[in-house]
Amino acid sequence: MTYQTKSEIRIVNGETFIISDSVGNIYQKDTGNLGFFFRDTRFLSELILKINDLDLSILSAKEVNYFWSTHYATLPFESIFEAHPITIIRKRAVGNGAREEIIIHNYKTEPVDLTLSIQLDADFVDIIELKRAQSPEGKPVIEINSEKNQHIFVYQVNGICRKTVIQCEPGAEIENKKISFKINIPAKGVWRTCLTIRPVWRIKLKSRNIYAKTLIKMNPLYINPYRSGQTRSQD
Numbered sequence: 001m002t003y004q005t006k007s008e009i010r011i012v013n014g015e016t017f018i019i020s021d022s023v024g025n026i027y028q029k030d031t032g033n034l035g036f037f038f039r040d041t042r043f044l045s046e047l048i049l050k051i052n053d054l055d056l057s058i059l060s061a062k063e064v065n066y067f068w069s070t071h072y073a074t075l076p077f078e079s080i081f082e083a084h085p086i087t088i089i090r091k092r093a094v095g096n097g098a099r100e101e102i103i104i105h106n107y108k109t110e111p112v113d114l115t116l117s118i119q120l121d122a123d124f125v126d127i128i129e130l131k132r133a134q135s136p137e138g139k140p141v142i143e144i145n146s147e148k149n150q151h152i153f154v155y156q157v158n159g160i161c162r163k164t165v166i167q168c169e170p171g172a173e174i175e176n177k178k179i180s181f182k183i184n185i186p187a188k189g190v191w192r193t194c195l196t197i198r199p200v201w202r203i204k205l206k207s208r209n210i211y212a213k214t215l216i217k218m219n220p221l222y223i224n225p226y227r228s229g230q231t232r233s234q235d
Helices: 127-131 205-218
Strands: 008-013 016-021 035-038 041-044 046-051 057-065 068-074 086-094 098-106 112-121 141-145 150-157 160-167 173-175 178-185 190-203
Touching: 008 057, 008 068, 008 086, 016 068, 016 086, 035 190, 041 160, 041 190, 046 086, 098 112, 098 178, 178 190
Parallel strands: none
Antiparallel strands: 008 016, 016 035, 035 041, 046 112, 057 068, 068 086, 086 098, 098 190, 112 178, 141 150, 150 160, 160 190, 173 178
């Protein structure tokens, strides 16, 4: 059961925007428009937070302003009159990337042990492909940097390189498409962590040189800025 709230939450800042459900999760539903987007490309197609492998129940959610949202949730419940001894708060903001703070309150008079998990996926489709329900040309590979607490999706096709870098705080267990935390919260205590999502947008050096060589053929005075050892004269 859930309280009445908006079915989708949208926040945007410059070239970055996030469309999620009211709990703050991103997944592929019928419309397929949820995601973390940068420059009209979806860098995350799945971001699902669970506690003890259970879906959360929404309490309330709102767009605080155009770039910041808050989501209040709890463990599954049957009646709105029930007490909610475990409350999960997600505070999310977007800029050049995204930052999400996750706060869990334990209102019980005894400690609790919880497992928080976040399921991840990325497809790197652009807005046009999304509207036409087209699949991307390639599939991303996954890199895990345990020393830096990073989960990375890498997409390379036709001379372009896109990456989604999810940065965790120490204590995270990182697997393919999943980040989890084993949590012990004392009585009347609070636990919190933070995730950052950083999109990387690159063109491969080889493709840059091909592009520059084309310009040189069109204009012999053009200087390739991607070739080492060249200098541009000052007018």
